[in-house]
Structure formats: C-alpha cells, structure tokens
Amino acid sequence: MRAKKNRIILFNPMPVKHPVAIPNKKTTSLQVPLVNVPLSLLALARMVRNDFDIKIFNAVVDGDYKDEIPAACENALCLAVSSMTCYQIRDGVNICAAVKERFPDLPVAWGGYHPSTEPVQTLKSPYIDIVIRGQGELTFKEVVEHLRDSKSLTGIQGVSYKHGGKIVNNPDRKFEALSVFPPIPYDMIDVERHVKSYKFGTRCIDYYTSQGCASACDFCSEPVFCKRRWSGLPPETVILELERLAKTYNIDTFMVRDSDFFLNVKRVEEICRLLIEKDLSLRLTSVNGRMEHLARMDEEVWSLLRRAGICEVFIGFESGYQEALDAMNKGAKVSHIKTCVDKCVRHGIDLRGSFMVGIPGMDTRKEVKSTLDEIHQIICAYHGRLAHLDILLSFFTPYPHTKLYEASIENGLKPLDTLEEWGDFDQFDFRAPWMPHELFELVREFRAGMPWNSGCEFDEWCGFYKGMQEKLEM
Ligand code: B12
Numbered sequence: 518m519r520a521k522k523n524r525i526i527l528f529n530p531m532p533v534k535h536p537v538a539i540p541n542k543k544t545t546s547l548q549v550p551l552v553n554v555p556l557s558l559l560a561l562a563r564m565v566r567n568d569f570d571i572k573i574f575n576a577v578v579d580g581d582y583k584d585e586i587p588a589a590c591e592n593a594l595c596l597a598v599s600s601m602t603c604y605q606i607r608d609g610v611n612i613c614a615a616v617k618e619r620f621p622d623l624p625v626a627w628g629g630y631h632p633s634t635e636p637v638q639t640l641k642s643p644y645i646d647i648v649i650r651g652q653g654e655l656t657f658k659e660v661v662e663h664l665r666d667s668k669s670l671t672g673i674q675g676v677s678y679k680h681g682g683k684i685v686n687n688p689d690r691k692f693e694a695l696s697v698f699p700p701i702p703y704d705m706i707d708v709e710r711h712v713k714s715y716k717f718g719t720r721c722i723d724y725y726t727s728q729g730c731a732s733a734c735d736f737c738s739e740p741v742f743c744k745r746r747w748s749g750l751p752p753e754t755v756i757l758e759l760e761r762l763a764k765t766y767n768i769d770t771f772m773v774r775d776s777d778f779f780l781n782v783k784r785v786e787e788i789c790r791l792l793i794e795k796d797l798s799l800r801l802t803s804v805n806g807r808m809e810h811l812a813r814m815d816e817e818v819w820s821l822l823r824r825a826g827i828c829e830v831f832i833g834f835e836s837g838y839q840e841a842l843d844a845m846n847k848g849a850k851v852s853h854i855k856t857c858v859d860k861c862v863r864h865g866i867d868l869r870g871s872f873m874v875g876i877p878g879m880d881t882r883k884e885v886k887s888t889l890d891e892i893h894q895i896i897c898a899y900h901g902r903l904a905h906l907d908i909l910l911s912f913f914t915p916y917p918h919t920k921l922y923e924a925s926i927e928n929g930l931k932p933l934d935t936l937e938e939w940g941d942f943d944q945f946d947f948r949a950p951w952m953p954h955e956l957f958e959l960v961r962e963f964r965a966g967m968p969w970n971s972g973c974e975f976d977e978w979c980g981f982y983k984g985m986q987e988k989l990e991m
C-alpha cells in the first residue's frame with residue numbers, strides 16, 4: 518500500500534506590494550507594523566500538528582518564499598493560503614499559479630477574510646480548488662483529513678469547492694467557542710523573527726484573546742465574515758498564555774489583535790485584575806474597542822486598564838461627520854470621539870485612532886472638513902504629548918458583499934468581477950469616482966502633514982492646519 522501524503526504547506530502572502538515601513542516620527546515604532554505573527558496559519562496548524570507534517574511560510578519574514586513554496590509542494594497533501602482583501606490576493610494567486618504549473622493535481626485551499634466573503638468568485642480562479650469559509654479550525658481539520666483519506670468534501674460544513682466543473686457551497690459551520698481549541702502554537706514558527714519593537718517595549722509580538730465582532734458596520738467585512746458572532750477566551754486562559762509566552766520568548770509587549778477586546782466588560786475587568794495580581798509587568802497595545810462602548814465604560818474600568826498594563830487602545834472613529842457615521846451604521850455619535858479622547862488623556866492611555874473619508878453618497882467636502890476638524894481637535898487635546906497619540910487617516914475602501922460596496926456601485930464604482938481585480942485594488946489610496954480630485958489631494962497633503970508623518974511640533978501643526986482650512990473653504 519502507498520503511504521498517505523501528509524505534508525501541508527501553509528502560506529501567508531505579502532499584505533502590501535511594496536513593503537515600505539512608515540515610521541511614526543513621534544515614537545520609535547512603525548505606524549502599521551508589517552511583521553506580524555501569522556496567527557491565522559497557527560490557528561489552523563494547532564488543529565492538525567499531531568497528525569500532519571506542517572510547513573509554514575510567512576511572506577514578510579521568509580524572503581525566499583517564491584522559490585521555496587513550489588519546491589516544498591512536491592509530494593505534499595495540499596497548499597493552504599490565507600488572504601485578506603488586499604495585495605495578499607495577488608501574491609497568493611501568483612504563488613498558486615507557479616505551484617499548479619508544476620503540480621496541477623495538488624489541491625489548493627484558500628481561507629481568511631477575502632475568500633470567506635467572496636467564495637464563488639475566488640473559486641473561479643483556475644488555481645484554487647477549495648475555499649474554507651469563516652472560522653477555519655474545525656473545517657480545515659476535516660478537509661485535510663478527507664484529502665488524506667481520498668474522501669469527497671461533500672457535507673463538510675463551511676466548505677465551498679469545485680466538483681465536476683461546478684462550484685458546490687456546503688452549508689455554513691457554527692461559530693465555535695475559542696476556548697475549545699488548543700493554544701496558538703508559537704513554537705511552530707521562529708518567534709524571534711516576528712518580534713518587533715513597538716512604543717512601549719522592544720520585544721513585542723501579536724496575540725489575540727477573542728474572535729469576531731457583534732456589531733454590524735456596513736463598510737466592514739467582519740459582520741459578513743463572522744455573522745456578528747464573538748467569542749472570547751476565559752480570563753484565566755489569557756493570563757496563563759501571556760505569562761507563558763512572556764517567559765518563553767522574553768516578551769514585554771503584546772499587540773492585541775482582537776476586533777473587539779472590550780465586548781464583555783466583565784471579562785475585561787477580570788483580565789485586568791489577574792494582570793495586576795500576577796504583576797507580570799506586561800504591556801498590551803493596540804487594544805481594539807468600539808467608540809460608543811468605550812465612551813460609556815465606567816471610569817473604574819478605565820483606571821483598571823492602565824494599572825493592568827493596557828497602555829494603548831485602538832479605536833475606529835472612522836469619521837467626524839455624523840451623516841457618514843450613520844451611513845456606515847456605526848451606531849456612534851461624533852461626540853463619542855471627544856469622550857473617548859478625554860478618557861484616554863485622563864487615564865494616561867495612549868490612543869491610536871483611525872479615520873476614513875470618501876463614504877459613498879456623502880457631501881464629500883463637508884465630510885472631509887468635519888473629519889479633518891475632528892482630527893485637529895484630538896491633536897489639540899494631546900498637544901504637548903503627541904508621542905502618545907497616533908492617527909491613521911485613509912480613504913474609504915469597499916469590501917466584498919458589504920452594504921457600502923453596493924452603495925459604491927450605485928455611485929459609479931466599476932464592479933470588481935474577478936479575484937485578481939480585488940488583488941490589484943489599491944488599498945491605501947483608493948480614489949473613489951465620487952471623490953473630487955482636489956479633495957483627494959488635499960486629504961493626502963493633510964495626512965503627510967500630521968505630526969506622526971511630518972515630525973512637526975504642535976505650534977507648527979496649528980499653522981499648517983490653518984492653511985488646510987483655508988484651502989478647504991475655497
Ligand atoms: C493583524 C492584521 C493585519 C496585519 C497582517 C495580518 C496578516 N494576515 O498578515 C496587517 C497590519 C499587515 C494588516 C493589514 C491590513 N488589514 Co488587517 N487585520 C489584522 C487583524 C487585526 C488580525 C488578523 C489576525 O491575525 N486574526 C487572528 C486570526 C486567528 O484570525 P483570522 O485571520 O481571521 O483567521 C481565521 C479565519 O479567517 C480562518 N482563516 C484565515 N486564513 C485561513 C487560511 C486557510 C487556508 C483556512 C482554511 C482558514 C483561514 O481561520 C482562522 C482561524 O479561525 C484583523 C482583524 C481580526 N481581528 O482578525 C484585520 C483584518 C483582517 N484586516 C483587514 C484589512 C481591511 C486590512 C487592510 C486591507 C487595511 C488597509 N486598508 O490597509 C490591510 C492590508 C494591507 C495593507 N494595506 O497593509 C480586515 C479584513 C477585511 C477583508 N475583507 O479582508 C480585518 C478583518 C479588519 C477589519 N475588521 O476590517 N492586517
């Protein structure tokens with residue numbers, strides 16, 4: 518009898534076409550760190566590591582992946598690729614094409630946010646055979662077991678695949694509680710190559726405590742992906758894992774990659790209490806929360822956060838224009854921005870905030886003006902402490918099957934009909950057909966002038982902002 522194939526190649530493609538590091542000129546860290554632990558792949562690997570031989574490639578750290586992946590695919594059971602809606606698609610497709618040229622029969626599976634939200638179009642690519650939709654752990658395990666045993670994928674929940682020239686979409690799989698899975702197996706990668714410096718420490722790695730989001734923002738992929746479900750690890754598990762990782766890899770800072778860390782405030786309080794009790798001297802950064810929720814959160818909880826080492830929160834403020842927030846179904850008021858900023862200042866917690874402009878159907882000039890004003894107000898609140906603030910300003914980008922994608926089409930966006938079109942779409946500076954050229958350029962000028970990008974001090978900033986306002990009034 519022939520031995521069954523059991524090598525699985527897992528691949529996390531490059532998120533950006535040109536890996537440029539954008540430094541934050543007010544701190545020592547990057548604005549958006551490019552080197553990230555491939556949590557998606559590790560979440561899958563933990564389910565199959567005992568029965569399969571796993572090889573992980575993370576494009577941002579594995580320089581030779583373009584040559585090494587096709588070579589590693591010889592005699593493999595399958596190649597599995599993770600992708601967001603961005604350049605990862607293009608890089609992933611290129612690698613899969615090279616692999617299929619050498620091994621046309623090797624099954625290629627894709628998962629992650631893009632294929633999950635656009636499975637049929639993804640499967641129209643000649644280089645992709647299987648899409649695993651949504652949370653991947655259980656589905657992936659079943660799929661690779663079936664491939665190994667040469668069984669059909671019929672009936673495996675959460676899978677879409679090609680069969681006899683047709684695309685078959687099996688029913689969705691129920692969202693599972695995170696606590697049923699083994700811990701993320703950091704030992705399966707070279708952690709040292711994923712350690713980064715970030716603001717509060719020199720040894721920072723990515724970690725997550727929850728998956729999903731219960732909100733329904735109309736621009737965001739999360740509701741399409743997780744159908745508004747959320748699951749968080751129990752506080753005791755979080756603390757044990759943080760302690761173990763900190764000790765094993767000498768980590769001082771964890772970048773928390775949850776979509777909504779704060780959803781269950783009791784859980785947050787308990788995590789904080791345990792962190793304080795254990796006195797591990799850890800810093801948690803980029804901890805994501807929703808503005809209307811954080812604005813309502815009790816002062817006592819805010820003060821616990823800082824004492825527990827939660828040094829920085831990441832809030833998607835999105836817009837300073839109420840009509841835009843409403844069009845996004847953000848469920849928040851512009852006034853929540855100030856409330857959150859005041860709380861951060863009062864409790865000594867650094868703030869990362871993100872804004873975007875160019876929502877379809879808006880009076881774009883008013884939208885831009887209000888949003889830039891709001892950013893200025895935040896800068897004023899932090900004026901002498903600009904290193905404690907970081908604002909990301911981007912242009913609205915449509916994502917598959919979101920309501921604002923539909924609105925974008927109605928407002929003149931050419932539909933993105935192929936996987937490759939999504940992969941070649943400019944995520945950084947998407948200029949929507951409804952965004953006037955002069956406003957687009959003005960926003961880019963504003964962004965380049967922001968203190969973190971230009972390095973300017975508060976007084977200089979105020980002069981620059983006055984000039985911007987005059988241009989906006991014209
Ligand atoms: C870390 C992160 C990044 C990292 C890179 C991560 C990476 N994969 O290399 C960086 C900072 C580079 C990044 C960039 C971007 N990101 Co990002 N990012 C995240 C974040 C915060 C965490 C991802 C993560 O590791 N999660 C933990 C893992 C375990 O979950 P997961 O990835 O979902 O994996 C599970 C399933 O998806 C599935 N799965 C995933 N991959 C695969 C593969 C296979 C084969 C299978 C079977 C299953 C499977 O199984 C896993 C376990 O359940 C998420 C939000 C979130 N909380 O997930 C946003 C998120 C993924 N990012 C998002 C976006 C939009 C972006 C940008 C495009 C934003 C922009 N406009 O610039 C950029 C892209 C490139 C760029 N321009 O820089 C969106 C995705 C939307 C979409 N349709 O793709 C998210 C969901 C945030 C949001 N709510 O909008 N991001």
Ligand code: SF4
Binds near residue numbers: 733
């Ligand atoms: S924008 Fe944030 S709060 Fe809204 S659905 Fe997406 S992840 Fe959830």
